[in-house]
Amino acid sequence: MADRQWRGARPLKPPGQGRAAHKILAGMAVLAVLLLLSVIIPLVAQAVPALNAAFLFGRAPGSIAPEAVNTVTMVAISAAVSFPLALLAGLYLVEFARPSRWTRAFDQFTGTVLSVPSIVVGLVVVDVAVVRWHWPVSTLTGILALTLMNWPLTVALVVEALQSVPGLYRDGSWALGASRWQTVTRLILPLALPQMIEQGGMAVARLMGETAVLIYTAGVNVGPGWALGGPGESLAVHLWLLRTEGVTDLASSQAAATGVVLLGLVFLVLWGSRRLAEWLQDTA
Amino acid sequence: MRADRIAALVMKGALALFIAVWVMVAVIVGAGAWRFVSANGLVGPLVSSRWSPLAAHYGILAFVVGSMAVTGLALVLAAPGVLALSVTGARILRGAPQRAFIQILTLFVAVPSVVYGWWGLSVAVPLIRRLTGTAGFGPLSAGIVLAVMIVPTFSIMALQTLRQVPSSLVEGSLGLGASEDQTLWHVILPASRAGLSQGFLVAVGRALGETIAVQMVIGGQSRVLSLLKPGATLTTQLLTDLALMPARTPGHDALDFMALWLMILMAVLVWLQSRVRGMSRG
């Protein structure tokens, strides 16, 4: 229908009166966003001189490649270990256990261990793995530390994703004679998966940036090649070390470049997990 | 149903492992803290600010005060930004710009703290140095860095809360002749009290537990609060001394004592959060 008469009507603007505070807050928000951008833009600007193929992929000392490999492998392995464990625990809590005093106490427990500062986890891993078990300061110990860090967060995100599936669906499935296990695997998990993947992406991104927990567990050195027992300095630790110990001009641009690579990996993980979640949502 | 029973057993196992491991973590920290308390008493170390492990003096007052000051400062500095960003994102922007705004904030939530630390060293510390004529390292710089770091997290939580205020309440207020501003102050913000408190507690936890970004700019000296001179917090002192004090030495037990306090504080914050959630239902 070619109803073009709306062009003749005048737009009705919301009244301008009594919006002064909103305008001030919007102005402050612009300043706040600029402040946040001031974290990223100088980082990229300083990184430019150091961002070249030799720095990114080279085999010579000073290249960031070993740190990047350490970061990706340690994060991937700890996520691969902690996610299934957390999934099973979360499934039990939401789909099998009856809500009670104990499940509520468990919420408090998860919430607490999930916010234990990473340096405290580092302290415990050093005490147990390095001192008592004589593990080397290495990727292996780093993986243990990261797994421990990631576990509670993953349990929490699994529980949250499962709880976001309406209870009516479960009733519907049980009413058709499905067992709990069938209900969970065929109905609940597919529905909860997109949210789990998106939140899981946030968790993995956080692991990539973990610093304090890795300094004394994975260490501040890299080896000639990747090894499970070899030195395991990550990108974040490298950035920290360069920026707190390095004094040359080169160090500061290399530190910035390391930060840019780290940010690139973090954003890649976020973007990838979001796309995957959207794709799953669309195909469901 | 057999499958159900087997599945439940495996899941219970995974849950038990999770609980057992983290209880062990608490026991290990607790044991060290217990040895420390038996040797040094409970109150003494908390009210003394003399930290000289070589002389067997373990006063942690300076670190406790440092942690509280840095956290408090960060929250005060972050508050206006959080208010502005959350109101803009929830009540001013709509549609596609609103979605883009939220995605940008989410990206900043994911920026690693070591990058915020880098910003502190490259931007905040030199700025403080120029403005005050001091070295620039200290709780003030740490508070600024932490503020910038918690703004995205806190803002996103506040934004989601403000967005959930039913439009029927907003229209009820506007229908009585209230302006947009009056509606914001008198209806939207009070109705969001529970969610805002929750975001506040999460922000407190994040600031209190942050290690690396604070350590990079605070300077690392044990002195009781001077905003412009190098100081330390519970977490930064743990990071500094972890390498210096080998396990099973009295100094190491002092680290466990500090770690236990941090864990207790986190438990209190989580408990408060559950109370706040109850409040929103009632």
Added chain:
Amino acid sequence: MAPDIEVDSLDVWYGQARALKEVTLHLGPGKVLALIGPSGCGKSTFLRVLNRMIDRAPQVRVKGAVRVGAFEVLAGDVDVTALRRTVGMVFQQPNPFPMTIFDNVAYGPRIAGLRQMAKLRQTVEDSLKKAALWDEVRGKLRRSAMSLSGGQQQRLCIARALAVNPQVLLLDEPTASLDPVSTAKIEELIVQFKTHYTMVIVTHNLQQAARVSDAVAFFEHGRLVEMGPTHDIFTAPRERRTEEFLTGRV
């Protein structure tokens, strides 16, 4: 003094979708107009134009003129807050603020700048009495408004609207979510309010329209099909569409 309402060839668009087409009507002072019609026919849009609540929808465009008493509602320079104080609104779902009963009713006067506690108390008491809620809540004014039943909450919302001394009341399906007893109480109030306030009520309940209104306007597809005295519309509608709607042959 209750004002009259005059609408002259009013058009409303949401973006490019036309919600109202050339609506023209006049409602005398102190009269009750019931708006009826199928869902999506534009009656809620029409109601929300009268106190400019329509502003909240994105990309709204209007044409024509609307006058409520002395207010040129669609004029660019109209004082919207003053208009909304004069034209009170009651919504489909009771929407008390999450505050005490007292603070709910005192909200409007406080917003308008009234600070004296004695006057506030008097206003709250008068408004609650007018809304026939006073006997049920006296001595409980410090309790949360959420502790009231649905019907009580709706009467609280009416009291809240009355507290700012409006001259017009807009009621958007005020009993749609209420049980029959609560509905009867609200209808009783509307009948009592006649001549004191000019009222416009949207309702899906034709019996309700017949019981409370002086005039009925039937909307369909954004057009005002027919408007007339309630008795005439229900007994002898002029338009065939009106008759079909009233007899259920939509």
